[in-house]
Amino acid sequence: MDYFVNLVTSGLVIGALYGLVAMGFAIVYRATGMVNFAQGEVMMLIAYAAYSLSTIPGLPFWLLLPLVLAASVGLGLVIERLFIRPMLGEPMFSRVMVTIGLAVVIRSSVLLIWGVEPTAFPRPLGSEPLRLAGIALYPGQIFALVSLALLCVLMALFFSRSRIGIAMRATSDNETTALLMGIDVKRISGIAWALSAVFAAFAGLSFCLMFSLEPEISQMGLRGFPATILGGLDSVVGGAFGGLVIGVAENLAGGYLGRGLKEIAGFVLIVVVLMVKPYGLFGQREIERV
Amino acid sequence: MRSRTYKTDVAQLVALSDHRAPWLWAAAALALLALAPLVLGAFGLNLLITIFVLSIGVLGLNLLSGVAGQISLGHAGFLLIGAYAQAILTTDYKLPGLLALLLAGAVAALASLVVGVPSLRLKGLYLAITTLAFTFIVRHVVLFAEGLTRGSNGMPVEALSVAGFSFKGDQRFYYAALVMLVLAVLATLNLMRTRIGRAWLAVRDHDIAARAMGIDLMRTKLLAFMVSAFYTGVAGALVAAQTRFINVDTFSVLVSIEALAMVIVGGMGRVHGAILGTALIVLLPETLNLAFGAAGDGVKTLMADRIYEVKGLMYGVVILLFLRLEPEGLAGIWRKVKRFWVQWPLSQ
Numbered sequence: 001m002d003y004f005v006n007l008v009t010s011g012l013v014i015g016a017l018y019g020l021v022a023m024g025f026a027i028v029y030r031a032t033g034m035v036n037f038a039q040g041e042v043m044m045l046i047a048y049a050a051y052s053l054s055t056i057p058g059l060p061f062w063l064l065l066p067l068v069l070a071a072s073v074g075l076g077l078v079i080e081r082l083f084i085r086p087m088l089g090e091p092m093f094s095r096v097m098v099t100i101g102l103a104v105v106i107r108s109s110v111l112l113i114w115g116v117e118p119t120a121f122p123r124p125l126g127s128e129p130l131r132l133a134g135i136a137l138y139p140g141q142i143f144a145l146v147s148l149a150l151l152c153v154l155m156a157l158f159f160s161r162s163r164i165g166i167a168m169r170a171t172s173d174n175e176t177t178a179l180l181m182g183i184d185v186k187r188i189s190g191i192a193w194a195l196s197a198v199f200a201a202f203a204g205l206s207f208c209l210m211f212s213l214e215p216e217i218s219q220m221g222l223r224g225f226p227a228t229i230l231g232g233l234d235s236v237v238g239g240a241f242g243g244l245v246i247g248v249a250e251n252l253a254g255g256y257l258g259r260g261l262k263e264i265a266g267f268v269l270i271v272v273v274l275m276v277k278p279y280g281l282f283g284q285r286e287i288e289r290v
Numbered sequence: 291m292r293s294r295t296y297k298t299d300v301a302q303l304v305a306l307s308d309h310r311a312p313w314l315w316a317a318a319a320l321a322l323l324a325l326a327p328l329v330l331g332a333f334g335l336n337l338l339i340t341i342f343v344l345s346i347g348v349l350g351l352n353l354l355s356g357v358a359g360q361i362s363l364g365h366a367g368f369l370l371i372g373a374y375a376q377a378i379l380t381t382d383y384k385l386p387g388l389l390a391l392l393l394a395g396a397v398a399a400l401a402s403l404v405v406g407v408p409s410l411r412l413k414g415l416y417l418a419i420t421t422l423a424f425t426f427i428v429r430h431v432v433l434f435a436e437g438l439t440r441g442s443n444g445m446p447v448e449a450l451s452v453a454g455f456s457f458k459g460d461q462r463f464y465y466a467a468l469v470m471l472v473l474a475v476l477a478t479l480n481l482m483r484t485r486i487g488r489a490w491l492a493v494r495d496h497d498i499a500a501r502a503m504g505i506d507l508m509r510t511k512l513l514a515f516m517v518s519a520f521y522t523g524v525a526g527a528l529v530a531a532q533t534r535f536i537n538v539d540t541f542s543v544l545v546s547i548e549a550l551a552m553v554i555v556g557g558m559g560r561v562h563g564a565i566l567g568t569a570l571i572v573l574l575p576e577t578l579n580l581a582f583g584a585a586g587d588g589v590k591t592l593m594a595d596r597i598y599e600v601k602g603l604m605y606g607v608v609i610l611l612f613l614r615l616e617p618e619g620l621a622g623i624w625r626k627v628k629r630f631w632v633q634w635p636l637s638q
Contacts (some may be wrong), residue, residue, distance in 0.1 A: 035418075086614065093361060094613050096418070097554060100547060101609030108603035112596060222426075222543070225419045233416070264430045267423035274408055274416060 005135065007255045008248055013141040015247020016148040017206055018266075021224030022231055022239030023151065024199035029233045030172045031192030032084070034095050038103035040221015042079070042197055045106050046072050047121075047204035048114050051213050054122050061124035068201050076197030080190045107218050118214035125209065140209030147202045152240045159236070164191060172234065226266035230273055231282050238282030304483040323468060327461045335460045337572065342467040343528040345568045346474045348552045349561065350521025353478065355550070356559030357487065358514035359494025364405055364421030366545040367428035368398045368519045372526025373447075373536045374432060374439055380448035387450035387457070391470075391527045398523025399516040401428070406515035410508055425546060429538050444537030447530045457531075467528060471565075474521060478561050481517070490514055494559075544602060551605045555612050557619030566620040574608065575601055 021039060028036045036042075050068045053059065059067075083102055087095045125139035137145075158165040171178040171188045179185050203224075207217050224243070231242030246266040254262025273281065297303050307313065327335055351365050375394035379385045385393070405424045408417070432439050439445065450457040450466055457466045481487050489510045492500035501507050530536045548571060556567020575597070616622055630637045 083610070090613075090617070093355070093359075093558075094617060096361070097550065097609060098613055100550065101606045101613065103606070104544075104547060104602045105606030105610065108599040108601075108606065111599045112603070116599075222422065225422065229416065229419055260430060260434050264423075264427050267426050271408060271420060271423055271427075274420060278416065 003255065007251045009135050009137070010141075011248035011251030012244055013137075013144055013210070013247070014251065015227075015244035016144040017203055017210075017220065017243070018224045018227040018246055019148050019240035019243025020144070020151070020199050020203035020206065021220055022227035022243050023155065023236050024196040024203065025224065025228040026231065026233060026236040026239040027155075027192050027199065028196045030236065031168050032189050033172065034092065034099070035228075035233065036193075036196060037096065037099040037221070038079075038106060039196065039200060039224070040218045041103045041106035041110075042072075042075065043200040043204040043207070043220060044215070044218040045110055046075065046197070046201045047208050047213060047217055048110050050201075050205060050208070051114075051119065051121060054124075064124070065205075068205065069198055072197040072201035073194045076194035077190055079197075080193035084189065084193065085186065103218075103221070107215075110218075111215055116215050118212050118216075121208035121213045123209070138210065140206065143209050144206035147206060148240055148243075151199065151202065152237055155236050164188070168192065223266065226270040229270045232279060235282035242281070306479055306483070320472070324465075327464050332460055335464055337576065339460070339464055339467050339532055341565075341569050341572050342464075342471040343525055343532060344549075344552070344572065345471055345565045346528065347522045347525030348549055348556070348564045348568045349474050349478050350518040350525065351549050352553050352556070352559065352561070352564040353481070353490070353521070354514050354518035355553055356557075356564075357482065357494065358490035358511070358518075359497075360511065360514060361418040362405075362421045362518070363418050363543075363546050363550070364424040364428075365518075365522050365549050366541045366543060367421075367425040368402065368522035369526035369529065369545060370425075370428055370432060370538065370541040371398045371401050372523030373530035373541065374445065374526075375523065376527035376530040377445040377447045377536055378438060381446055384448075386452065387448065387531065388452045391450070391524055391531075394527035395520040395523040398526065399520040402515040402519030403512065406512045410511060422543070422546075425543055432538050442537065444535060447534050447536060449534065450528075450531040463532060467532075470524070470528060474524075475561060475565070482561070486510070486513060491559075544605075548605055551609045554609055555619050557621030560619070560621035562624065563619050563621030566624070570620065571605065571608070574604055578604065 021043070024039050024043075025035060028034065028039075046068065049071060050064065053067055053071075054064055079102065083098055084095075087098050123139070125143060127138065129136040129138050130142065131137075159169060160166075167178065167183045168188050168191070170181065170183060171185055175185055178188075203220065204217065207220060227243035227246045228239050229242070230246060231238030231240070246269065249269055250262050250265045253265035257265075297308070302308065323338075326338060330338070347365065347369060350368075351362065354360050354362055372394040375397040376390050379390035379393055380387060404427075405421050408420045433441055435441075450463065452466075457463045482490075489500065489505045492503060492505055493507065493510055493514075497507060497511075500510075526541070529540070533540070552567040552571045553564065554567070555570055556565070557563030578600075612619055618625070
């Protein structure tokens with residue numbers, strides 16, 4: 001039983017990481033109808049930049065977080081403006097390929113600048129595990145869980161209450177109609193990319209606080225896909241749920257069925273789910289006119 | 291100046307070429323390539339072999355992505371399957387090389403049903419992600435089916451041989467690869483002018499509309515996956531026969547992206563584009579090596595130590611540049627240059 005509880009807990013923690021990645025995917029998909037294959041690489045770039053910021057002597061962690069977030073908002077806006085907006089109106093294949101090209105460029109540049117060796121990330125929240133009802137959680141793990149919960153609530157409020165959130169929903173529903181209603185569609189797309197970079201920042205920081213700063217971090221983008229698909233590409237909060245489910249499923253598969261299965265359990269799960277529900281668990285079915 | 295051609299029946303419409311000139315040019319190019327081993331050293335020869343072998347796989351991916359419009363990020367998986375099938379069949383079962391080559395293609399084609407079947411329900415991005423999942427699953431199966439594949443140790447591969455004649459050594463293998471490429475090109479060109487090829491184009495443009503026109507979506511899409519995987523499987527088998535040793539790391543996810551870069555650089559859905567794109571992407575690191583070799587030792591050591599990252603950076607930049615500046619790829623540039631010369635005094 002203890003083994004099971006431990007597997008589930010660490011699954012939830014990894015799942016929170018997947019969830020943060022998946023929410024980043026979903027918000028871009030919602031606003032622009034495309035998948036950002038560079039999400040993992042954006043996460044990597046932000047994490048490495050955060051590391052460089054943290055080496056500045058005398059910079060407290062409470063200042064580091066807003067700095068990193070501001071930098072990631074800037075990064076999201078720059079990427080959208082330089083690479084995504086010029087491709088508006090091109091076929092979907094080319095637009096997705098741009099993000100794939102971007103992914104390779106970012107990953108290679110980061111490795112060329114910072115090197116491939118894993119580096120220890122500072123532990124500003126301490127490294128003593130916290131015991132809650134017999135379950136030990138490290139500060140980094142708590143950071144991941146808390147950010148996921150916080151961002152979930154914020155996003156739910158954002159999409160139901162705020163003007164921009166509602167405009168974003170309208171844009172994803174029908175771009176032309178939204179434009180006619182006076183919504184600045186280009187601005188919406190910029191905001192979506194900035195927000196997705198913020199999700200990437202939280203995911204990247206969680207990763208670094210839990211493990212270390214290593215090139216493997218860009219793999220998290222790929223590993224987050226099953227969560228995104230499970231939740232439905234267009235459902236932001238669904239992505240968080242999908243992440244938790246995939247995290248637990250991977251850990252249980254790894255713990256009970258064999259170590260190697262951990263790596264692919266998520267992918268096997270989504271192939272099966274997609275056969276039954278082609279638009280994910282929470283995704284909306286697309287109806288098309290010929 | 292060449293005047294307009296008028297086509298009066300279906301046979302002329304679907305003919306491979308309506309002029310004699312392309313055949314002559316193709317024959318000349320082939321003759322040149324056939325003489326290449328007399329001039330080139332081992333290094334140049336190996337580069338050409340790599341281009342030929344990869345071109346076969348890219349032709350397959352091009353059929354699926356460029357012609358039938360199904361994005362695949364999983365072609366590294368098919369290469370892996372083809373290569374391991376070749377290794378297992380020739381080393382463990384002692385099958386003759388050519389038979390193993392075809393079987394490797396067939397095994398990959400069968401495996402493609404694993405991704406092909408979800409593709410019936412999934413479109414665009416969902417499909418791309420499923421094919422990506424496929425690559426991971428294939429890697430896992432190869433790593434853990436140790437009895438068959440020797441896991442992470444990798445496998446030695448027998449040299450290609452046909453009816454007792456062994457294609458050992460660069461020069462002999464060069465001709466084998468060239469013949470396979472010519473066969474693949476002819477097969478592709480012919481496939482694209484049949485009913486199936488035109489059905490693929492229709493599915494790419496709008497699959498629901500294609501279905502309304504009487505195209506069986508299930509058969510057409512599955513066939514696109516199987517044919518594409520067959521090409522890629524054969525290419526994987528040839529890679530195995532060229533390098534004589536394989537392991538799972540030969541075919542990482544970067545290979546799928548490299549292949550997509552080749553298709554985009556060449557021009558989507560164009561046969562000569564696929565070969566031009568492959569040539570450009572394969573030769574790019576070498577050209578840069580030469581160009582920067584003169585720049586000094588610092589750059590040289592960077593190229594040597596970090597070749598994987600430098601290559602990745604290059605593929606990415608090339609993909610981005612072509613998508614932004616020349617979406618039709620090298621095939622588009624080729625067409626423009628040709629038109630310029632054909633209409634020369636009047637060209638704009």
